[in-house]
Amino acid sequence: MREQELVKLARQGDRDAYAALVEKYRIKMFNLAYSMTRNREEADDITQDVFIKAWRHISGFQGRSAFGTWIYRIAVNTIRDNLRRENRFPRIPLEDHHAEAGSGENLIRDREADAELESRRARLHRALRSLPEKYRTILTLRDIQGLQYNEISRILGLSPGTVDSRLFRARRRLRKAISQPPHLEGEDHALS
Amino acid sequence: MRCRKTEKLLSKAVDGRLSPNESQALETHIESCPKCRLLAEEYQGMLNTLRSAPFPEAPPYFLQRLIPRLDRSPSPAWLPIGKQLGLRAAIPLALLIFAVLASAALFFLPEQPDQLSQSAALLRNEDLLEETLSLAAGGSDNPNIQMIFTSLDLNSQRRFP
Numbered sequence: 001m002r003e004q005e006l007v008k009l010a011r012q013g014d015r016d017a018y019a020a021l022v023e024k025y026r027i028k029m030f031n032l033a034y035s036m037t038r039n040r041e042e043a044d045d046i047t048q049d050v051f052i053k054a055w056r057h058i059s060g061f062q063g064r065s066a067f068g069t070w071i072y073r074i075a076v077n078t079i080r081d082n083l084r085r086e087n088r089f090p091r092i093p094l095e096d097h098h099a100e101a102g103s104g105e106n107l108i109r110d111r112e113a114d115a116e117l118e119s120r121r122a123r124l125h126r127a128l129r130s131l132p133e134k135y136r137t138i139l140t141l142r143d144i145q146g147l148q149y150n151e152i153s154r155i156l157g158l159s160p161g162t163v164d165s166r167l168f169r170a171r172r173r174l175r176k177a178i179s180q181p182p183h184l185e186g187e188d189h190a191l192s
Numbered sequence: 193m194r195c196r197k198t199e200k201l202l203s204k205a206v207d208g209r210l211s212p213n214e215s216q217a218l219e220t221h222i223e224s225c226p227k228c229r230l231l232a233e234e235y236q237g238m239l240n241t242l243r244s245a246p247f248p249e250a251p252p253y254f255l256q257r258l259i260p261r262l263d264r265s266p267s268p269a270w271l272p273i274g275k276q277l278g279l280r281a282a283i284p285l286a287l288l289i290f291a292v293l294a295s296a297a298l299f300f301l302p303e304q305p306d307q308l309s310q311s312a313a314l315l316r317n318e319d320l321l322e323e324t325l326s327l328a329a330g331g332s333d334n335p336n337i338q339m340i341f342t343s344l345d346l347n348s349q350r351r352f353p
Contacts, residue, residue, distance in 0.1 A: 015262060019255055030250040044251045048258055055262050117241070124241050142207075143242045149207070168203040175199075175238055 007067050010058050018058070021067065022051050028145070029075050035140045036079045037086075038125055046082055050075045065154055072147075072155045076137060083133055127177035135170035142167055193221040198228040202235045 001020070009017035029050050033043035053074050061070055128136055141147045141155065153160045193201075201218045204210050210218065222229050 015259070018262070019259070022255060022258065026254055027250060031247045034247055035245075040248050040251065044254075047250070047254070048261065051258055052261055052265060056265050120241055121245055124238065125245070128242075139242070143239055144245065146243070149209075164204075164209075168200055171203050171235070171239070172199055175235060178238060 003067055004063070007058070007061065007063065010055075011061065018055060021071075025068065025071050026051070029071065032072070032075055032140065032145055033079055035144045036083065036136060038129065042082070046075070046078055050078050053078065069151060069154045072141075072151075073157075076141075076155060080133060080137070124174075124178060127174055127180075130177050131170065131173055134166065135173055138163070138166050139170045139174060143171075193217045195221075195225060195228055198222070198225075198231060199235070202232055206236065206239050 001017075003021070003024070006017045006021050010021060026047060030043055030047045033046040033050075034040060037043050037046070050071065054071055057074075061067070128139060131139070138152065138156070141152045142149075147155070149160055149163050152158070153163050156163070158166070198218070198221060201210060201214055205215065205218060222232050
């Protein structure tokens with residue numbers, strides 16, 4: 001069944017149609033939440049919240065944008081709220097070991113190269129976490145999720161020109177954050 | 193091209209958003225500038241690492257855990273009509289209903305006689321004093337008006353004995 005038909009049925013309260021939509025988007029939502037939080041359980045909780053919120057508000061979804069754009073927008077707002085709460089009551093991060101545990105490549109590759117890549121990745125994600133939330137969001141949507149500029153523009157409600165300039169600033173700040181000595185990383189952590 | 197522009201163009205280049213001219217200018221500059229070549233490598237490495245980051249497997253039984261929570265939420269079909277239409281549609285609808293009711297009230301309510309102020313009466317060339325005197329002299333069928341003029345007579349007798 002086409003997505004539009006599923007949305008129409010879901011708006012009428014058809015839970016099976018909604019479940020089909022959930023199935024289509026849940027991995028994308030989970031990956032987005034994980035990219036922003038680096039915590040598997042937290043990302044799972046956020047994904048659940050996203051689909052509960054979407055169910056509650058699907059009757060107000062007018063179909064002016066694609067369902068995917070709409071659900072991404074809900075996810076970005078939910079993650080943002082979560083990060084703000086997190087900023088007040090920080091969790092102890094359980095990051096990255098889940099990602100490593102899920103991969104069987106380590107057995108094949110050279111261990112030293114793997115260790116170096118993992119260390120680079122961990123450093124990069126620490127730097128990413130130290131960025132203001134607006135930069136972290138745009139980098140996640142573009143460079144981790146691989147969304148197109150026009151999709152990002154619709155999800156964040158920004159003009160394409162603003163997406164372009166914000167993305168440039170975000171990348172520049174990330175590069176500078178990686179270049180910082182490790183003891184200074186995360187000093188400019190802020191939500192904006 | 194100046195070094196200052198390199199990073200901006202690199203950011204566009206990694207997304208394939210450079211014009212052929214910009215692309216040519218960037219390439220030529222990077223070939224001749226070791227500092228910008230290093231920056232380009234650093235940039236590309238950073239984005240490759242970011243883009244290739246693996247994701248963990250999502251916890252299992254997602255739908256099975258979600259469905260009971262959906263059951264506890266109200267079904268979208270049962271939400272009030274305002275929500276169904278969305279707030280943007282509800283506000284103009286409410287204004288329209290208000291306008292229709294207001295115009296119906298104006299149309300059907302009986303017309304009230306004009307209560308003229310003194311200045312409005314003068315503008316209409318009406319003499320209120322003359323009208324009052326004619327009422328006092330000729331009397332009126334209305335018992336209320338008769339009582340008013342009777343009390344005025346009594347008061348004037350008391351004030352000017």
